[in-house]
Amino acid sequence: MLEIDTLRAGYDRTTVLHGVSVTVPKDGVAAVLGHNGAGKSTLLRAAVGLLKPAGGTVRLDGEDITRLAPHERVARGMAYVPQGQQSFPHLTTAENLQLVADGRLGVPPRRSGRGGGKGAVAEALDLFPVLRELSGRRAGLLSGGQRQQLALARALVTRPRLLLLDEPTEGIQPSVVAEIEETILALARRGGLSVLLVEQHVGFALRAARTYHVLEAGRVTSSGEGGSGAEQTVRAALSV
Template sequence: MLELKSVSAGYGRTEVLHSLSIATKENSILSILGHNGAGKSTMLRAAVGLIKPTSGQVFFKGEDITTLSPHQRVKRGMAYVPQGQQSFTQLSCLENLKVVADLQGRAGRSRIDEALERFPALLQVLDRQAGLLSGGQRQQLAIARALITAPELLLLDEPTEGIQPSVVAEIQQTIIDLAKSGMTVMLVEQNMGFALEAADNYAIVARGRVVEKGDATEDSSTKQHKVRESLAI
């Protein structure tokens, strides 16, 4: 579905990714783990076109999309939910959804109800300004907005960070349900337990490179041991 092939990228003269290669399998969850500053978020930003690789290529469904804009990548079926529960804070919850839906035409407007079915808690706060929502509600809103674009691939950057525990479980279950419904998910997540149990495959990033990989066939103790060893690098 998505492949980063020997991608190097960064910010200005600071290179963060160093010939990083990684690929997702269709209709699955790929969890990405690593310490802060390892390059996980930069990897997602390179995947969706927010930063340009200095070398290497990005492929989506077999097409080389390295030079395509983020907008063109969204049209091809990618959606990205960045870290930090981002929203248009002065707009209501419903208006936030409509901003994205209007860009999708008639099909987008019909998808608002589908997105709200994934996050029924938002039905109670549709008229509330997004800036007044709780962190968990804003994160649910951010994911719901991404779903309105009907993505085939959803990239999530720390979707449970700073979220109250009562909402974390709902977000985690929604991510699992999306993969079961046929969506491919690339998940950057600090919660190692959830990241490993939910994932069909996982990868550990350190110093801008993938240093370990594994899959769901491994037992929990093996996965956790491999991750802890890799994170100690």
């Protein structure tokens, strides 16, 4: 699905990624783990086109998309949820979702599946029932956990083939963390969607992931198959 090969990227004259290679399996989850400053968010930003790489390639289903603009990657089926529970705070929950469904953010909506934009919004709300109850509330008045669920729902409204998640459980109350984790696991189980997951919670990341990669100072220091059996290996890699 997604192949990142020897990617080099950074900011100004500072190189953050030093030849990183990561593969996301089709209809599966690849987890990227590492301490703060390891380059995890930089990797996602380069993958989605928000950061121009200095070298290496990014391929989606075999197509070289390294030089494509972010909106062109979204049109090909990529969706990105950055850190920070981002939303339009003065718009309601429903309006936030409808903006994406209508393509008013400059990205033509993907119409695969039933019901077009309305159907995509309904599917997203089915995954996060609390948002249906809060559809008339302004996003700025939602809790952090509710805003994160809204950010995930907005990404899913585009009906992506590849979802990039940057610390989706960061700063969220434990009860909502469990809901978000279960939703991501359910998406992974049902197929039709690949996920590149950056996550600090090792246990959850490995439960969700078919494969994992540990980043340290912008380099992959450990890779392998996911699952609970890999937790000791990953924790050992992270403790170095």
